[in-house]
Amino acid sequence: MGDEFPKEYDVIVVGTGMTESILAAAASRVGKRVLHLDSNEYYGGLWASFNFEGLQQWVGDCQKPKDETECKADPQLADGESAIKMRVLNPPTATNVKEQWHVPEAVESSGDDAKKAWSQEEVKKLYRKFNIDLAPKLLYSRGALVELLISSNIARYTEFRNVTRVVTWHEGKLTPVPCSRADVFATQNITVVEKRMLMNLLQECTEYEGNPEKLKKHENQSFLDFLKDKQLTDNLIHYVLYAIAMSTEETPCIEGMSRTQKFLLSLGRYGNTPFLWPMYGSGEIPQAFCRLCAVFGGLYHLKRGAEALIVGSDNTLKAIHSDRENLKSNYLVMGLDYAPDSFLPEESPGISRGVFLIDSSILAADKEHLTLLEFPPDESSGPVTIVEVGSLTNACPQGLYMVHMTTKQKGSAEEDLMSVAKKLMNFPGETDESKPNLVWSMFFNMKDTSTCDLGANTPTNLFLTSGPDLDLDFDFAIKQAKEIFSKMYPEDEFLPRAPDPEEIILDDDDEDKQKQPEEKASEEPQE
Amino acid sequence: MHGRLKVRTTEQEQAIKRKEREQKVKAYKAAMGRIMKIRGNVELNDEMLILTREVLQRNPDIYTLWNIRREIFLSFKKEKSDEEMGKLVDNEVKLTENCLMNNQKSYCAWHHRGWVLDLHPEPKWTRELALCTEFLKQDERNFHCWDYLRLAAAKSGFSPLKQFELSDEKIKDNFSNYSAWHYRSKLLPLTHPDPEGNALIEPRQHSYELGQVESAAYTDPNDSSAWFYQRWLLGRDCSVAQRQPPKPLLCWLGPHKAIVSFSKHSRLAPQLFVDGQTVEGEWMMESKYVWVLKHKIGNVDLIKKAEVVTEGGRLELQPSSIGLVAVVAEDSQEHNQVVMDTLKGQLKNCKLLLTLTPDCRWTYLTAVFLMQAIDVRLFHGETMEFLDKLIQLDPLRAGHYDDLRSKYVMEFKLSLMEGSFGVQESVSLSQCHLSSLYHFNQLALVREMCRKLDLSHNCLVTLDSMPGLPALEWLDLSDNELTKEPGRVDKNLRNANLTALKSLSVQDNPCSDLLDIEDLLQTLSFK
Missing domain, CATH: 1.25.40.120 (Protein prenylyltransferase)
Incomplete structure (x- = not known):
């Protein structure tokens, strides 16, 4: 590649998180010159997935003390321009990070025990078999991301597995929730009359918009009261409220119905639950968008960030300074985790995360399941979203399961999640045979910047993008990307379908090539 | 690039x-x-x-x-x-x-x-x-x-x-x-x-x-x-009933003919013994349920003992005003108690289901079948009501439901005639919503004896399933839908072996004007 590194772009994107990657792909797809940088040596930023060793490094980075040292950059400035210098080290992306082993460093192999006794040594040895998500998320089968992946033809870079069961915590134990027609038919946990009531209710929720008058009646009602009015049994109310609508006692009726509808509309497209899980972890998704960006000519550079931002007197961004060069751009898109302090919103809520390795499933079954558990709120914790993945997802080695917990931050992640974790698994010393044994755990807190006003302190042509939000799916990131894209390029289509390889004409002498086999073929039938 | x-x-x-x-x-x-x-x-x-x-x-x-x-x-x-x-x-x-x-x-x-x-x-x-x-x-x-x-x-x-x-x-x-x-x-x-x-x-x-x-x-x-x-x-x-051989329900021995009708399809011809002797002649299967023997005994009053032997049991004939007869009330307990309880349980279920989800045709239809199997007389009113409902819910199959109605009306009438059946000289089926004629084949003796048949005020379109009625003198077909398709009704009547017919009414039918009653009566009796 003898070409010199280009100095001018339509869009420079700093950070390879979800929103940034979608924007990079969208701009590149409509022919814009895109440069995509990330000072990390991995893709995904706050959305990344790591193998076990990569995660250790990330934990190490997070535990480094905050360093305010600015970059030594000394960019050339034109009249009226000023430089905002960036810090050498980005502030840690997670706080309250606590990683802990719950098994001995090594165990002597005790032969053919039914349940394998894991050791730290053994888990570390299998480090490449892990894909541990910072921001685990699911896709609704008819949700915004699935539709976008299909319509843009990015789906061919991705692979998914179905979530195979939805589980809830009810009356002190885990129970699978019948949510599809097949589940309702097969379950023995509810009576036939309950089956009918449940199906009737679900039907009503899928069609609720068609009946505005009826809707009015429920306007000021909570979803819980609505369900009670239907004279549903406690069982059913619990299933619908917590597991299907993923709501709380306070959720308004209309919102509960719409959440139920969203759940139901995604059923049956790819399987018996509405959800898909990205193979190799959620970190694959931003990378798929990056790949499309690159296919359409976007330039990529990892381990390279912006050292300074050059802003004109009209409060527009002119260029970034990176690796001793000024790179001009019409627009700059920047992940919040890279932004200088002066751009940041003052306060933002937080997310509490827990990751657990266990030696069997939280609800053992005769086959490996991919489980979603929306843990209902109680006195000690808010609702906790739990996803359990097994080796079939390539997220962890065979014989282990990985449990992801996500909830709104109140205290530290450990404080927020410990009570739920204790209910589901054996901590060292506990020997409840119905529960899995904990092998390793990690807690951390992240910021939830999805609700912040990110445009308040920035130059007009610089767009900040937020990190992962609390929602189960990726819809927020897509919405954000679309909004920013339409501000940059209101005339252009957002991610039109990319052609398949066979639709692309690679050579001008393409037609000559086609003639040859044709002549050959025409000889045969004559004999 | x-x-x-x-x-x-x-x-x-x-x-x-x-x-x-x-x-x-x-x-x-x-x-x-x-x-x-x-x-x-x-x-x-x-x-x-x-x-x-x-x-x-x-x-x-x-x-x-x-x-x-x-x-x-x-x-x-x-x-x-x-x-x-x-x-x-x-x-x-x-x-x-x-x-x-x-x-x-x-x-x-x-x-x-x-x-x-x-x-x-x-x-x-x-x-x-x-x-x-x-x-x-x-x-x-x-x-x-x-x-x-x-x-x-x-x-x-x-x-x-x-x-x-x-x-x-x-x-x-x-x-x-x-x-x-x-x-x-x-x-x-x-x-x-x-x-x-x-x-x-x-x-x-x-x-x-x-x-x-x-x-x-x-x-x-x-x-x-x-x-x-x-x-x-x-x-x-x-069911159990299937495993039992067909039972003879009715036997009649007249001067030139003997008739045996069965509870269900009988593949084996019965045998007739008069005063210890087998009566010679060829038994003909007239329909699935009815066997007929033409013989030359003539005066049956002189017979001391007449007996019919079938695969399902033997019956002794008793003298009556119309010849020798044996009548067995059809065992309404054709189903044993266990089966009956099952059917009743299923009916209860259907009705409960209808309260939860009204307007489902399969539930109605199943209920109709069940009611007919349990008790034709008890559920007659409800059966008719359900059939009306079915026609309303599923107008595309209205003809099918009308046909079922005709069948069930006849079964209901049959059940009312129980005990005396066979010896009825006058049968009224007026205003029964009949669109076709069912079960006449089972009414073997009605056919032999019946002199007066009222089919007025029904919905008959053709008389295609009109049975042979050799004793019939008076037939009222007024106010039906009898077709004006040339020759159709005439032909039906001619095929019905109405040699004794003296009075025929076809008023208020589409074909009324096309039929010459006098001429028809004459040709029928000459046949």
Whole structure:
């Protein structure tokens, strides 16, 4: 590649998180010159997935003390321009990070025990078999991301597995929730009359918009009261409220119905639950968008960030300074985790995360399941979203399961999640045979910047993008990307379908090539 | 570098596709021409196999080509060694597999596979089972595959219980599956026979199966597959009554004729003994339920003892005003108490289901069948009401429901005549919503004796099922829908053997003006 590194772009994107990657792909797809940088040596930023060793490094980075040292950059400035210098080290992306082993460093192999006794040594040895998500998320089968992946033809870079069961915590134990027609038919946990009531209710929720008058009646009602009015049994109310609508006692009726509808509309497209899980972890998704960006000519550079931002007197961004060069751009898109302090919103809520390795499933079954558990709120914790993945997802080695917990931050992640974790698994010393044994755990807190006003302190042509939000799916990131894209390029289509390889004409002498086999073929039938 | 990709236009794509199609047609025509030319030429068998293979792989539904291959394989069978034959059949099986990959519903390919495998010296039918399981995974409703599975299971000795489990699994995946339910009905008598021998299926399993149906019905009452299965479970095929021989309900001995009518289809002719002697003559099966004997006894008053012997028991005839008669009230307990309780339970379920989800036609229809099976008289009013409801819910099948109504009205009337039936000289079926005439065949004696028949104010369109009524003197057909299609009604009347008819009314019918009553009466009596 003898070409010199280009100095001018339509869009420079700093950070390879979800929103940034979608924007990079969208701009590149409509022919814009895109440069995509990330000072990390991995893709995904706050959305990344790591193998076990990569995660250790990330934990190490997070535990480094905050360093305010600015970059030594000394960019050339034109009249009226000023430089905002960036810090050498980005502030840690997670706080309250606590990683802990719950098994001995090594165990002597005790032969053919039914349940394998894991050791730290053994888990570390299998480090490449892990894909541990910072921001685990699911896709609704008819949700915004699935539709976008299909319509843009990015789906061919991705692979998914179905979530195979939805589980809830009810009356002190885990129970699978019948949510599809097949589940309702097969379950023995509810009576036939309950089956009918449940199906009737679900039907009503899928069609609720068609009946505005009826809707009015429920306007000021909570979803819980609505369900009670239907004279549903406690069982059913619990299933619908917590597991299907993923709501709380306070959720308004209309919102509960719409959440139920969203759940139901995604059923049956790819399987018996509405959800898909990205193979190799959620970190694959931003990378798929990056790949499309690159296919359409976007330039990529990892381990390279912006050292300074050059802003004109009209409060527009002119260029970034990176690796001793000024790179001009019409627009700059920047992940919040890279932004200088002066751009940041003052306060933002937080997310509490827990990751657990266990030696069997939280609800053992005769086959490996991919489980979603929306843990209902109680006195000690808010609702906790739990996803359990097994080796079939390539997220962890065979014989282990990985449990992801996500909830709104109140205290530290450990404080927020410990009570739920204790209910589901054996901590060292506990020997409840119905529960899995904990092998390793990690807690951390992240910021939830999805609700912040990110445009308040920035130059007009610089767009900040937020990190992962609390929602189960990726819809927020897509919405954000679309909004920013339409501000940059209101005339252009957002991610039109990319052609398949066979639709692309690679050579001008393409037609000559086609003639040859044709002549050959025409000889045969004559004999 | 940022240049747009060159993509083929739809016109270019179409041109390519057209070319491909043309080439296919050309190759197909050439191959078929050659095949027909060398057909029957044993020397060229090898070439033939290659040619037909090529074509079949593209289109497995050309049965002629499979037949040609079959001819060749039959000749191979005579000349080849076992080892050679095994190899040839293995290849052939592989060919069908390729074809099935292209088209999973190819009748020819499935059939050929089963056929050719039988020529294998050591056919591996268990492998076929695995193939079926694989195909059913892709489409659990592929009835071709279910069919083949039955074959493979029979040939390989696959245990019925295992097959039963497979059907269980498929129904759990998706209970809208006629094939899987049907398969169960074939397996149950093998896997769960009634040890007492009273029924086809062990009672506990039978009620479990009904529970499955119930579960399906309550999950989705609009899905018909389970309802059909239920009809089989509750039907005669499954019940105790089926195992008992047909019972004679009525015997009559007149001067020239004897009639025996049965509770159900009787395949064996009865025997008539008069004063210890078998009465000579040929018994004719007049309908499924009725046997008739023409004899030459003449005066029956002199007979001391007359007896009818049938497969279902013997009856002694008693003198009456119309000859010798034996009447047995049809056992309304045709179903034993257990079955009756089951039916009543199912009816209760249906009615409950109707309160939860009204307006489901399958529930109504099932309730109608159940009510008819339980007590024709008790439920007559409700049956009529439900049929009205069905016509309203499902107007496309109104004719079918009207027909059912006609049948049930006749059954109701029959039940009222019970005990005296046979000796009625005047029958009124006026204002009964009849659209067709049912069960006259069972009314053997009514037909012999009936002198007055009132069918006025009904909806009869034709008299196609009009029985022979040799004693009939007075027939009222006024206010019906009798067709003006020329000759239709005349012909019906002529076929009904109305030699004694003196009065006929056809007023208020579309055909009223077309019929010359006097003329008709005259020709009828001359016949």
